[in-house]
Structure formats: structure tokens, C-alpha cells
Amino acid sequence: MSIETTGAYGAADGLVRVYPADAAAARPTPALLWAHGGGFVAGDLDMPEADWVARAFAARGVTVVSIDYRLVGADGANAYPAGSDDVLAAWAWTGAHADELGIDVARVVVGGASAGANLTAGAVLRSLGIAAGRRAAAASDSAGGADRFPDAAVEAAPRSDAPSAGFTPAGVFLAYPTLLAVQPAPDAPLRALLDANPDADRFGPARVLEMYEAYLGGPVGDAPLPAVPGLAAPADLAAFPPVLMVNGEADELRVSGEAFAATLAAAGVPVDVVTEPGTEHGHLNRPDEPAASVTVERVVDWLAGLVASSGRIPAIAGTPDHP
Numbered sequence: 085m086s087i088e089t090t091g092a093y094g095a096a097d098g099l100v101r102v103y104p105a106d107a108a109a110a111r112p113t114p115a116l117l118w119a120h121g122g123g124f125v126a127g128d129l130d131m132p133e134a135d136w137v138a139r140a141f142a143a144r145g146v147t148v149v150s151i152d153y154r155l156v157g158a159d160g161a162n163a164y165p166a167g168s169d170d171v172l173a174a175w176a177w178t179g180a181h182a183d184e185l186g187i188d189v190a191r192v193v194v195g196g197a198s199a200g201a202n203l204t205a206g207a208v209l210r211s212l213g214i215a216a217g218r219r220a221a222a223a224s225d226s227a228g229g230a231d232r233f234p235d236a237a238v239e240a241a242p243r244s245d246a247p248s249a250g251f252t253p254a255g256v257f258l259a260y261p262t263l264l265a266v267q268p269a270p271d272a273p274l275r276a277l278l279d280a281n282p283d284a285d286r287f288g289p290a291r292v293l294e295m296y297e298a299y300l301g302g303p304v305g306d307a308p309l310p311a312v313p314g315l316a317a318p319a320d321l322a323a324f325p326p327v328l329m330v331n332g333e334a335d336e337l338r339v340s341g342e343a344f345a346a347t348l349a350a351a352g353v354p355v356d357v358v359t360e361p362g363t364e365h366g367h368l369n370r371p372d373e374p375a376a377s378v379t380v381e382r383v384v385d386w387l388a389g390l391v392a393s394s395g396r397i398p399a400i401a402g403t404p405d406h407p
Contacts, residue, residue, distance in 0.1 A: 171207040207249070318351035
């Protein structure tokens with residue numbers, strides 16, 4: 085299918101770029117609020133993971149609101165919660181402008197890739213009130229023997245200036261997310277895949293920890309839970325919307341995604357986890373790879389099956405078994 089959609093435009097004072105659904109799509113359309121990746125410090129609305137992805141969904145009848153969230157600077161500017169605030173502000177703007185966007189709020193999903201998936205999951209937690217200052221605690225067994233964060237379970241006052249999301253999304257799409265600052269070791273099959281493909285082995289624990297320290301502007305030990313969503317407990321996720329997670333196959337970040345998916349399942353949240361065969365991290369940023377289009381089709385099928393009123397998510401035909 086051609087993705088040469090036209091009519092994309094900036095809005096919300098430059099916070100978002102809107103990609104209207106193909107003109108043939110019945111109005112109101114479903115919509116995707118989308119956050120690109122880039123390790124919290126890189127990426128923009130013109131990278132394939134933002135622009136190509138948005139055009140691909142728009143060509144399939146899904147309006148996309150792509151978020152130009154603030155990136156962490158070399159001087160530490162825009163550390164958490166700046167990007168998270170931007171995601172929530174774009175979320176609220178989308179709900180407030182649903183009529184002019186021609187979208188059905190009951191069929192809006194929020195999503196992101198890599199660091200953008202972290203921002204998305206964290207924004208959902210904040211929208212549910214988990215943001216209030218609950219501190220993340222890393223269990224030593226899930227972090228390969230790492231010490232617990234020292235300020236676990238400390239409660240703090242909510243940020244009075246944090247944007248309100250405005251509506252509950254029908255679902256959450258997480259593409260190869262990073263969700264843990266202290267990343268557990270991969271299992272033997274994943275370790276073997278990474279050893280066989282050194283180019284894919286680029287997200288080891290040291291690099292991931294450094295990425296989160298930059299994102300947080302300091303040590304990860306006192307990180308608010310929405311900044312490290314993979315450390316949520318089942319009780320934190322009880323009201324989380326249905327989730328579709330698509331991981332890269334030879335991608336060490338898959339460890340954090342699978343851990344979060346297991347917690348979602350324990351909380352009773354409908355969750356589909358797919359490992360896209362033959363992929364490394366970031367395949368949506370490489371649209372020349374067939375897997376990029378395969379993932380887009382998965383999401384479109386999933387979105388079509390969501391029933392927001394009941395919170396039900398149907399099985400996706402053709403989804404490979406989870407490893």
C-alpha cells in the first residue's frame with residue numbers, strides 16, 4: 085500500500101505534527117498518539133520512526149498525532165519530567181481537538197518506540213495517578229543481584245503543574261520499549277542471538293544505565309516510577325489499558341519489555357507480546373526492512389479489534405508464539 089499521504093501539518097504551537105487519515109477512511113477515525121525513540125536525547129519528527137510510521141498508519145485509515153517532545157540536552161536541560169510532560173500535553177491537546185481532527189476518542193491509542201515507549205508507558209502511569217511521587221524500587225532478583233534503590237516506596241506530593249491527560253486511551257502500543265534502568269541479563273537464547281550478531285549487541289546494562297542517568301539528570305536510585313515503568317508492581321498496573329508490545333528479536337532491551345509484560349499479565353491487563361522475527365532494535369526506523377510494514381499491520385489489526393467499552397482485546401491472527 086502506498087504511504088504517500090499528504091496534508092501533514094504542525095499544531096499545538098509546534099508540539100505535534102498531525103497526519104490525517106487517508107481521505108477514503110470513514111470519519112471519525114481511530115487515532116494513534118505517537119512518540120519516536122532516540123534514547124531520550126535524539127530523534128525528531130522527520131526520522132523514519134516518526135514520519136514514515138505516521139504516514140504508514142495514516143494510509144491505513146488511522147490519524148496520527150506525532151509528538152515533538154523535548155530531548156535531554158548535553159547540559160542536562162529537559163531531564164525528566166520534561167518529555168513526559170510533553171507527552172501528556174499532546175495527549176490532552178488531542179482529546180480537546182478530537183472533533184476538528186475527525187477522530188473517535190474511544191478509539192485513540194497511545195504509543196511509542198524505544199525511549200518513546202518509555203515516555204508513553206510513564207505518561208499512562210501518571211494519568212492513572214501513579215505519578216504522584218511513588219518511587220521506583222529495583223528488586224534484586226529482577227535486576228541480576230543489583231541493590232535496591234535506596235528511596236523505594238517514598239511518597240511525595242503530586243506535581244501541581246503536570247498536564248492532565250484528559251481521556252483514557254483505548255490501548256497502548258509499545259514498540260521495542262526500554263523500561264528498566266537496571267537491566268537484567270538476557271536469557272541464554274537471547275544471549276546467543278546477540279553473540280552471533282555483534283552489531284545488534286548495543287544495549288548492554290552499562291549503556292542503558294548511562295542513558296537513564298542522563299534522562300533523570302542524576303542517579304537512578306530515587307527515580308519516580310513513571311520514569312522507570314518496568315519497576316511497576318501489579319497493583320500499579322491494575323487500571324492500565326490493553327497493551328500490544330512488539331519487541332525486536334536480537335535486542336537486549338527485549339528483557340525489560342518482557343518483564344513489564346509479565347507484570348501487566350499478573351495485574352490482569354490484556355497484553356499481547358510479539359517478538360518480530362529477524363529484527364534488531366529499531367526496525368520501525370528502517371522501513372526498507374519488511375518487518376516494519378509487518379508491525380504496522382499488526383497494530384492496525386489490533387486497533388480494529390479493540391473494544392474500549394469493555395476493555396477487551398482479541399487475539400491477533402498470525403501472531404507468533406512468544407519465546
